[in-house]
Amino acid sequence: xxxxxDFHLHTAHSAxxxxxxxxxxxxAIAKGLTHMCITEHMDPDFPPSQDIPNADxxxxxxxxxxxxxxxxxxxxxxxxxxxxxxxxxxQPSIAKKLAAxxxxxxxxxxxxxxxxxxxxxPYHCSFFExxxxxxxxxxxxxxxxxxxxxxxxxxVYGHLDYVVRYGxxxxxxxxxxxxxxxFDQMLMLLLEKEKGIEINTGGLRKGLREANPCMDVLxxxxxxxxEIITVGSDAHKPEQVAEHFHRAADMLLECGFQYYxxxxxxxxxxxxx
Numbered sequence: 001x002x003x004x005x006d007f008h009l010h011t012a013h014s015a016x017x018x019x020x021x022x023x024x025x026x027x028a029i030a031k032g033l034t035h036m037c038i039t040e041h042m043d044p045d046f047p048p049s050q051d052i053p054n055a056d057x058x059x060x061x062x063x064x065x066x067x068x069x070x071x072x073x074x075x076x077x078x079x080x081x082x083x084x085x086x087x088x089x090x091q092p093s094i095a096k097k098l099a100a101x102x103x104x105x106x107x108x109x110x111x112x113x114x115x116x117x118x119x120x121x122p123y124h125c126s127f128f129e130x131x132x133x134x135x136x137x138x139x140x141x142x143x144x145x146x147x148x149x150x151x152x153x154x155x156v157y158g159h160l161d162y163v164v165r166y167g168x169x170x171x172x173x174x175x176x177x178x179x180x181x182x183f184d185q186m187l188m189l190l191l192e193k194e195k196g197i198e199i200n201t202g203g204l205r206k207g208l209r210e211a212n213p214c215m216d217v218l219x220x221x222x223x224x225x226x227e228i229i230t231v232g233s234d235a236h237k238p239e240q241v242a243e244h245f246h247r248a249a250d251m252l253l254e255c256g257f258q259y260y261x262x263x264x265x266x267x268x269x270x271x272x273x
Contacts (some may be wrong), residue, residue: 002249002273005035005262006242007085007109008158008200008232013055013065014041015026015101015234021068025076027238035081035262036241037109039232040065043089044097049126058089058115064153083108083264089115090147101231102153109263111198111232112154114162122163133167137174141182148189155263156196156230160186160205161214171208178218183213187221196228196261196268197221201244201253205234211248218255228268230261249273 006028011021019037026035043058052058066084073082084105087096090112102110117140120127128136140163148157160183164171176183190197203212221229231248235241252260252273259270 001032001242001245003231003242003245003260004033005037005231005260005271006033006233006235007037007039007083007230007262008111008198008234008243009036009038009241010040010234010236011038013060013068014236015218016041019237021072024235024241025080025082025237027241029076029079031242033080033242035083037083037085037263038065038069039085039087039109039111041089041113042086042101045091045094046089047116047121049124051124060086066105076213083262084087084107085109085111085263086256087111087113088154089113090151091116092146093149095150098151099153106265108265109156109158111158112147112151113158114140114144114147116170117163122166125166127166128168133173134178137163137167137179138182141179141186145182145185145189148186148193152193154195155188155266155268156198156228156261157186158198158232159200159234160197160217161213165203165206165208165212169208171214174214176214176220183217183220187217187224187226191224191226196230197226198230198232199248200232201248202232202234204244204247205240211244211251215251215255218251222256227259227270228261229257230263
């Protein structure tokens with residue numbers, strides 16, 4: 001397999017997974033991975049909803065998570081390198097809170113993500129009620145621009161077009177060109193801050209034609225000089241680890257990438273595809 005590192009994974013320490021950490025690690029080993037990074041969800045002040053009335057639903061118990069990871073890292077040390085990561089759900093209103101949190105642990109890797117726009121998660125169909133799909137997408141992408149402006153303590157931005165997974169028509173009428181003005185703002189800001197992006201194969205699992213973000217966004221990032229790109233399955237179950245990584249490798253090569261990135265101690269290392 002040309003890609004042997006999965007840098008976007010969730011275990012039972014995230015609210016939306018029931019997978020024991022050991023089962024995720026053993027799946028990664030069985031699939032021939034040499035590196036993996038657990039990136040549990042950390043989304044404080046999440047807008048309450050009928051399904052999730054508790055604003056702390058997406059807040060990870062970081063100490064318990066880290067203890068589990070240290071034990072697993074020791075147990076599997078001869079078989080795979082396991083990095084300590086986190087996926088921060090960014091909102092401009094909690095930028096200071098997230099900055100303090102990010103500094104309070106010695107993370108190897110931090111993903112910044114947009115899970116909330118207009119006080120809603122696009123995962124819920126209510127996000128698109130009362131507006132067109134394009135209006136919903138534009139609102140989400142503008143929120144991502146605002147998040148990148150307001151926060152800097154992350155390494156890569158996750159699934160830049162996450163919203164497309166849940167649109168009424170998903171990616172049928174979606175393209176980079178249609179939202180070029182907003183994507184170019186995102187990419188230029190990320191490059192100015194020396195941040196990377198990820199190719200997230202979770203979108204393929206959800207039924208999209210391409211990964212998140214779509215290939216034209218990846219091509220534009222590379223065209224602008226972007227080089228830092230991690231690969232993540234966004235797995236929440238063992239069988240999803242490294243899912244569609246052969247396709248991800250083909251996409252990256254087609255977009256002009258010769259390397260993908262892993263992190264240790266917040267420092268990027270480039271591995272040849």
